[in-house]
Amino acid sequence: MNKSLYKGKVMAESLTFIQEPLAKAIKTILFLSIYTSPIITTVAFANIEAVLPTITTSASQENETSYSVKNSKSSSKLNLSLKETPQSITVITQQQIEDQNLKDIDAVLEQMPGVSKIQFGSKGIAYTTYYSRGFPINNYQRDGIPTSSASFGGSDYVGLEDTAIYERVEVIRGATGLTNGSGNPSASLNYVRKRPTYEKQGSINVQAGSWDNYRSQVDVSAPLNNSGSIRGRAIAAYEQGNTWQDRANYNHVLFYTALDFDLSERTQITTALNLVRKNANQLTVHGFPRLSSDKPAVPVHFGRKDNAAANWTYSDTDKLNLFAGIEHQFNSDWKAILNYSYTKVKTDRVYGVAGSSGIFYTSESTGVIWNDPITAYPGEMTVVGGRFKATPDVHSLDAYLNGQLHLFGKEHEIAVGFNGYQSEASDPNFYRFTIKTPINGWDGSTAMQPVFNITGNTKTNEKSLGIFASSKWQILDPLSVLIGGRVTRWERDTHTLTYATHKTVSVKQKENNQFTPYIGILFDINDQITAYTSYTSIFSPTSSRDKYDQYLNAQNGNSYELGLKGSFFDHSLNSSIALFKTKVDDYPMVDYKADGTTEKTSDGSNAYVGVNSVKMQGVELELSGELRPNWQINAGYTYTDTKAIDKKGVDLLTTLPEHTFKLFTSYKFAEKYMIGGGVNWQSKIFNATATPQVKAATMQDNYVLVNLMMRYEVDNKTSIGLNFNNLFDKTYFVNASGSSYGAPRNVTASLTYKF
Structure with a gap:
């Protein structure tokens, strides 16, 4: 059977954007700043220092054993500490990734305060969406370079990135259109990759866990010449195993290499290559429903272990990512950075899900499902199958100038640049089919093997490019103002050819000169506590489609934030409390039917509806870092009050938890022992339209999951670890339709050798 994957896209609505008076004022100020920047830059570069220190990577400046970091450029391209950034920022560091054995980004985001997940199907192939502040997350960065979900293979694959190559993962909550181009009010994910080190180091890690899961990983970094001006790093990982569902299995392999070159004390070139292959078999999107299609409906007998996937399902993904960048330090104040990234993805997914379109214990049903006439008799259920193929090429570019200004006895910071991405794909569309099979004795076998005839082809070309400016002005010793803006050009061309009619439907979405303002005000109450407030507008094109395959309008609106931030023990411990309020029009919501299932697009993906006057407000509390020597913590509570009312007066956002609390802490004692534990709690979710x-x-x-870890250091190079997830084996669902279960209790043993 030829392997391919469908990504059909048809028709779209025009996009609109509203500029507020405040946005226009910020635009005027920025125009004047950029207009006068050549004069300022000339003055700033007039006294270039003769000697500069050797450039060092940012990773070497962070505490490698901490659950927090000191600085982040993700929100504005300015070199700001977490306390100086007028937005909520959460970081999962390499130390926490190792302590909790978070092997992929999905596991990282499950531990990330302020982030929720809705998943339809089995991990590795499911339709998966991550949310923050009530909105889906669709802004992504790699090393600060904006990119699209296509560079991961699609939005469902964002969480499947292996953490072996990442130093940390950052989430900047709230609208981040200043550096991303899309001012989505949820959050932006920044994947910060591991860099070569100036000192030789290496590690070998092997693991064995529940359901015959095995993993091995090697990470080696060293200078490649005597002076250390050339440095390299290589990482390889392999993993295979099963899941808690019967018959399911997976494997993946990763190879990553990076080279850094110091051309001089002022100029550094960075390069990286990443190759990934992932395979999953007998897993599927969606799952068994909780109720039958009988009249009256009765609970189905399938449970957590039962697998709705047909035995011919699979998901195969190959990915190549190339990175190249150059950084030049003009003097101690000014530097220029240029980064480029290319990603090629080939994703091939075949799914077949039993029962999602009907389970009939006692009734008979006749109807048409995906153009197939079906008569199901008592004791039968449907099996719906489909195939997708996605082969995007994604180019990303990020260039900016960052520097310090010394004016009026104060030190200020400015960043000016441009960035964007282009994604192109040409993929076949496939026929979907429906068959029936006996309920009893379901083992994934079907009487008919799938035949996925090609019905057409879809070509997609998406571009986003923008120029931005951001600045921090120290007005008074305790008072500073961050002001910035971005002008974005975005467009998406989609051409869908249907072979049966020989007709091509072309859709062009385009937005020119969309201005996104940003302003933040910070006031240092004392050396440890800072009060802040910020405002930005929202402009966020969407790839969500309704059940008629029409693209939804771009989201637009405004977002406000007010809070306090604390930094203690030389930035080793960071805390924050934030109040946020957002209003958005054309918010995409999953389109649920009254029976609890979801409407579908022509390719079988979840369909969405656009909802206006969506209001989000809430509070976030967070604490991360070192409480005392050897005691680390990352904890956060989020309350989100959502209002997304449909035409019938029903709140559509009850499918997201109103309250979430996440905590993980670890303590090292007697120099050789470490123990850690955590809880993840969320309030109830349900489908209000059902x-x-x-x-x-x-x-x-509402439910709580308890996790536990232990580690024993045999010597200064060797350690043994145990990780327990869902310690009390809580049974829970990961969506509001009850069709997909969360992972049962599982344990992993690991052995690590460092050199």
Whole structure:
């Protein structure tokens, strides 16, 4: 069977954007700043220092054993500490990744305060969306370079990135259109990769865990010449195993290499290559429903271990990522950075899900499902199958100038630049089919093997490019103002050819000169506590489609934030409390039916509806870093009050938790022992649009998961670890339709040797 994957896209609505008076004022100020920048830059570069220190990587400046970092450029391109950034920032560091054995980004985001997940299907192939502040996250960066979800293979693959190559993962909550181009009000994910080190180091890690899961990883870094001006790093990882669902299995392999070159004390070139292959078999999107399609409906007998996937399902992904960058330090104040990234992805996914379109214990049903006439008799259920192929090429570019200004006895900072990405793909569309099979004895076998005839082809070309300026002005010793803006050009061309009619439907979405303002004000109450407030507008094109395959309008609106930040023990411990409020029009929501299932697009993806006057407000509290020597913590609580009312007066955002709390802490004692533990708690979720019977059957009440870790250092090079996830084996669902379960209790043993 030829392997391919469908990504059909048809038609779209025009996009709109509203500029507020404040946005226009900020635009005027920025124009004047950029207009006068040549004069300022000339003055700044007039006294270039004769000697500069050797450039060092930012990773070497962070505490490698901490659960926090000191600085982040993700939100503005300015070199700001977390306390100096007027937005909420959460970081999962390499130390926490190792302590909790977070092997992929999905596991990282499950531990990330302020982030929730909705998943339809089995991990590795599921339709998965991550949310922050009530909105889906669709802004992504690699080393600060904006990119699209296509560079991961699609939005469902964002969480499948292996953490072996990443130093940390940052989440900047709130709208981040200043550096991303899309001012989505949820958050932006920044994947910060590992860099070569100036000192020789290496590690070998092997693991064995529940469901016959095995993993090995090697990480080696060293200078490649006597002076250390050339440095290299190589990482390889292999993993294979099964899941808690019967028959399911997976494997993946990764190879990463990076080279850094110091051309001089002022100029550094960075390069990296990443190759990934992932395979999953007998896993599928969606899952068994909680209720049958009988009249009256009855609970189905399938449980957590039962697998709705047909035995011919699979998901194969190959990915190549290339990175090259150059950084030049003009003097102690000014530097220029240029980074380029190229990603080629080939994703091939075949799914077949039993029961999602009907399970009939006692009733008979005749109908048409995906153009196939089906008559299901008592004791039968449907199996819906489909195939996708995605082969995007993604080019990303990020260039900016960053420097310090010394004016009026104060030190200020400015960043000016441009960035963007282009994604191109040409993929076949496939026929979807529906068959029926006996309920009893389901083992993934079907009487008919799938035949996925090609029905057409879809070509997509998406571009986003923008220029931006951001600045921090120290007005008074305790008072500073961050002001910035971005002008973005975005467009997407989609051409869908249907072979049966020989007709091509072309859709062009385009937005020119969309201005996104940003302003933040910070006031240092004392050396440890800073009060802040910030405002930005929202402009966020969407790839979500409705059940008629029409693209939804771009989101637009405004976002405000007010809070306090604390930094203690030389930035080793960071805390924050934030109040946020957002109003958005054309917010995309999953389109649920009354029976609790979801409407679908022509390719079988979840369909969405656009909702206006969506209001989000809430509070976030966070604490991360070192409480005392050898005691690390990362904890956060989020309350989100959402209002997304449809035409019937029903709140559509009950499918997201109103409250979440996440905590993990570890303590090292007697120099050789470490123990750690954590809890993840969320409030109930349910489908408010469902019938009372479906709502009761699919509601997920509030639940708590408990995790535990232990480590023993045999000597200064060798350690043995144990990680327990879902220690008390809580049964829970990961969506509001009750069709997909979360992972049961599992344990992993690991052995690490460092040299």
